[in-house]
Amino acid sequence: MKNNLPILLLGPVFALSVLFSCQSTPKMPEPGATLYTVRNQMDEDARGTLQAVANVGYVNIEATNYADGKFYGMEPAAFKSYLESLGLNPLSVHQGGVTLDNADQMIADSKAAGFRYFVIPIPPMGHFQFDPATRTMSMSGTVEEVTDIINTIGAKCKAAGLELLYHNHDFEFKPNADGVVPIEYFLEHTDPEVVNFQMDLYWVTRAGADPLDYFEKYPGRFKIWHVKDMDEQGRFAPVGTGQIDFARILAQKEQSGMEYFIVEQDMTFDGMEPLQAIQISFDNLKTLGFR
Secondary structure, three states, X not given: OOOOHHHHXXXXXXXXXXXXXXXXXXXXXXXXXXXXXXXXXXXXXXXXXXXXHHXXXXXXXXXXXXXXXXXXXXXXXXXXHHHHXXXXXXXXXXXXXXXXXXXXXXXXXXXXXXXOEEEEOOOOOOOOEEEOOOOEEEOOOOHHXXXXXXXXXXXXXXXXXXEEEEEOOOHHHOOOOOOOOHHHHHHHHOOOOOEEEEEEHHHHHHOOOOHHHHHHHOOOOEEEEEEOEEOOOOOEEOOOOOOOOHHHHHOOHHXXXXXXXXXXXXXXXXXXXXXXXXXXXXHHHHHHOOO
């Protein structure tokens, strides 16, 4: 019995070491895709395009088309049911047209469709401008006004059982006329209980900012990442084919608060089709550490 004692003690020690090892390397979420990348294909054949996205291997879905109470022409419950029939999960929805007047209906329909996250992709209530000549975006109105609206809609979302996220572009990282950086103002003046963020890694990089600086300064606030790459010309590119150092960013995913990631490519170039782009991105996710 004496000789067996050390061996017996090793059992619980080994089990604990395995347990802590597993806890220190949490499993990555299932890969997600936004339907904005394949928006033209969704307009032509929503059901067939969703099947194609599922065939690639994506699981979590972000919708970007909502009109007249429907998602891609489908009633909320029907949209949810069809996604689930393909093994797809309605994770998040971009509601660019949200205002304080229509927020309640949008939130109710988003909840009925099974979404967890309600995403504001641009400043709401008309506080957004796009210059087609220069293809640049900007925010109109004051940062205080926009922040108040985001907080109000966030509280509505929480009451309905949804989580509100604000999605960035590049202009929020640039000081306004008063020297205020809008994204930092949003982060510091929104209630984390009702408002968090979807960080678009391309647009942060395009703005000349470093995602890691924001993870460190505002830990836990970035619940979803938009993952897309940037080519040498500064254009959108499939994940893993451009210049963004995803491994460096992924190393700080716990600090960021990331729970999910969504692959996106706003536009394709040089004859590449959107479905081809999301296939390339999916294939590269494993090499980069996302799968």
